[in-house]
Amino acid sequence: MDKWKTENIRNVAILGHGSCGKTTLVEALAYTAGVTERLGRVEEGNTISDYDKEEIKRLFSIHTSIVPIQWKSMKINLLDTPGYFDFAGEVEEAMYAADAAIIVVSGKSGVEVGTRKAWDLCERLAIPRMFFVTDMDDSQTDFGKIVRELTGLYGKKIAPFHLPIRENGEFTGFVNVVKRKGRTFIKNSEYKEREIPEEAEEELNQYRELLLEAVAETDEVLLEKYFNGEAFTQEEISHALRASVHENAIVPILMGSGVKVQGTTMLLQAIEKYFPKPEANPVIGIDQKKREEFIGDFDSEKPMTAQVFKTIADPFIGKFSLVKVYSGILKSDTSILNVSKGAEEKLSRLYVLRGKEQIQVDALEAGDIGAIAKMSSVVTGDSLAAKEAPVLYEPFTFSKPYTYVRYEAAKEGDDDKISQALQKLLEEDKTLKIEHDVSSHQTLLYGMGDQHIEVALSKLFNRYKVELNISKPRVPYRETIRKRVSVQGKYKKQSGGHGQYADVHMDFEPLNDLEQAYQFDECIFGGAVPKNYFPAVEKGVVESLAKGPLAGYPVVGIHATLTDGSYHPVDSSELAFKMAAIQAFRQGFMEASPVLLEPVVSLKVVVPDKFTGDVMGDLNKRRGKVLGISPVKNKQEITADIPLSEVFGYSVALRSMTGGYGEFSYEFARYEQASQEVQEKVVKESKEQHAV
Known part of the structure; x- marks a missing residue:
């Protein structure tokens, strides 16, 4: 594959709900661009993107795959991402390399939760985007309904660029709303001009009005012109649309069919015309040598800097570090610096990956994406640079697993x-x-x-x-006591020769600090227990803490005091005093109103307003205490304290309750006394386990 100049590169993530047609669309785009001569199918396991055995077996994407294609004078790096939420990390990796995104919407399924999550991710990262409604070959697809849904969600930003033409129920062409021209498909995605059908005029006027409204909103001069009823020139429309897509002020909607390779030519034209060059998204780093800011602005004349956005570690094809070049030119057969680790690496071979295909290249210009093989010190997020400009970029952050x-x-x-x-x-x-x-x-x-x-x-x-x-994970319960007791522990053993003897009198009481396991003191008078045995007594207490007498869980919040005792000048030993302390602990613990402590986490659940009642009801069933509700970006954030044991399996329950719209996170808060019911259940399970 040729070396591409920065201005001719587009890095585009393909996003959307699971099974909405992303991989099929990428296959159709590759076919349209002449990368393949035969259209692969997900069902047959022969697509460029889904080459992993797990993906072929499960019939959906698990990893982000890169499919570079050439369209006219452009190289487009398509990053095909998984749609299922369990593989969000793969999507996030792709978005760190992308400069724009296509959100695919299945015409049959319409706007789904994955559609909205893709939008939210683009918003968070300020990534320009457009929608592509696929499955237009299906007679049940209602393009107008999808436009209305998207407009209802995102307002005047939404601008339909096309209107479908159907003849005898078949999707045969489209109306270009921007140019107000009719098109008929002649072979796959190729088309020729045609008259606009009369029956499409009314809908065309509606879409045209939506488009012109969106254009007018982008500029005060255009807005005034719009209100005065003056027509925009085609040049004004094109210029405004291009600038507005770059600034996320307008989001176009295009359409087609991945299966029938319809609409892909228009989509490639839109990528070329409306999506930004890499230089639109400069990255800020710190030059470690000069201790000053370095702007990775995709200038090929600057020293080489890059960042690893994904790692492939496969036992069959080896390790590949996927990089995006932020400045300069990355060349093969050179030495580079892993700035994040301070380690020099020899770069021998440089590749461009197309699915599982490895295409060796000599260099990658700023803005391009490629892969380096066998970089031992390198992991995802690491900064790579020429030695003379050791620039460190911020490491990437990823969703936290719960x-x-x-x-x-x-x-x-x-x-x-x-x-x-x-x-x-x-x-x-x-x-x-x-x-x-x-x-x-x-x-x-x-x-x-x-x-x-x-x-x-x-x-x-x-x-x-x-x-x-x-x-199922074992819940990390703890044990403690609620009252003060005084007990005696005596260890006496005679087996010929020297025996073993130790006698301790101890007080055990709550420490009133569950963050601390124990505190040990002594108040011995008159040498009843020699000082040299004090550490042995404390050691007996410490060993007893590891496995509490109640249910075998660690003990916390204990104040142990050695108050009295006796010893034998010959038979006493450190071992004997340790054993006596262990006996005293076991007896004292069970007499001091022992209780089980369970971990409580602070849980945050973010859901659309209509699911709030269901979520709160479920939290109550899980013994949660709802602490508050607050609005967060058109959603509601519910804060609650809930036992950790009740969080196991919560991701499945929340998805079921909210159709995938709900998100949650939690962090450990404290330990609290478990209810009598929970304590009895845990103690019973512990006894049964030890009886087996």
């Missing part, structure tokens, strides 16, 4: 293999997380949802031949 499962090796001796395989997955997917919970003796795998975790497990098995057993 769904988790407990896992163990299915086969003994696989722990090292599993650890290495998981590390590869974590390199590739920034929304997977591993957590070793020492207090509850379990290892947890976090993901964006159940499907995300299921796919990760499948990859581990198919790619790396390791298998995990997963189970």
Whole structure:
């Protein structure tokens, strides 16, 4: 593939709800541009984008794939993203490399939750966008209804550029609303001019009025002209539309059929005409040598700087670091600096990826996207630069995973293999997380949802031949006491020769600080227990804290005081005093009104207003305490305190309640005394577990 100048590059993310036709559209665009001679189909597992075994098996995108195509004098890097919410990290990676986005809407399904989430993501990152309504070949598709829905959601920003023409129920062409011209498809997406059907005139006038209104809103001079009833020139319309799309003041709606390759030529023309060059989105970094700001403005004359936006770690094709060049020219067979790690790397081969195809290139100009093989120190988010300009860019942030499962090796001796395989997955997917919970003796795998975790497990098995057993996580309960007690612990053992003897009198009482495990004091008078045995007594207390007598959970908030005791000059030892303290602890703990503490998290749920009642009702059923509701960007944010045990499986429940519109996050707040019902259940389960 040729080296492309910055002004001729467009980086475009393809977004939308799951199964709305994104991959099919990318396939149609590649076919229209002459990249392929045969149209691949998702159902047949032969598309350019969905080449991974998991994607072929499941018939939907799991990873972001890059499909570069040439259209006229342009190189368009299409970033085909997953639509299912469990793979949001892949979408976020694509958006860090994209300069614009196409939000695909299925004409059959209409505006879905994924459509709105794609819009929200574009808004958050200030990315120019346009809608493409696909499935126009389906007679049930109602383009007007979709336009009305989008206009109702996003107002006068929405500007339909096309109006469908149907003859005998078939989608045969379109009216170009901008130029007020009729078009008829002659072969796939190719078209010729035709008369505008009479029956389309009324709808055309409506769309034309919407378009002109949107144009008028972009400029005071044009607005005045509009109110005075003066007509806009074609040049004024085109210029205003281009500037307004760049500024997110106007969002065009185009249409077609991915399956029948209709409308793709118009879409490519719109990308060329309306989408910005990379230089429209400069990136700010800090030159580590000069300690001053460096603007990555996609100037090829500047020193080379780039950033890794995605990592592919596959055992069959190897490791690839996908980069976007922010300035200068990235060349093969050079040494570059990983500024984030302070490590020099030898870059031997440079590639452009098209799906799984690896196309070797000599260089990438500023603004372009490519892949570097076998960069050992490099991970997603790292800044790469020429040594003379060590520019560090801000690392990327990704959605935090909240769904988790407990896992163990299915086969003994696989722990090292599993650890290495998981590390590869974590390199590739920034929304997977591993957590070793020492207090509850379990290892947890976090993901964006159940499907995300299921796919990760499948990859581990198919790619790396390791298998995990997963189970419901053990809730990290704690144990403490509610009253003060005084007890005696005596350890006496005689087995020939020297025996073992220790006697301790101890007070145990609440520390009134659950953040602290324990506090140990002594108030011994007259040498009843020699000072050299005090550490042994404390050690006995500390060892007892790890597994509480109530249900086997760690103990917190204990104040232990050694008040009296006795010893034997020959038979006493540190071991004996430690054992005596352990006995005293067990007895004292169970006499001091022991209670179970459960972790409580602060939960935030953001939902459209109409779901507020359902969500609050469900939180009450989960023993949650709703603390407040506040408006957040046309939605409601519900804040509640809820036991951690009730959060397990919440992502599935929330999606079911809200049709996927709800989002949640939480963080640990504190420990609270569990209800008697919960305590009895947990203690019973603990006894049953130990009885097995």
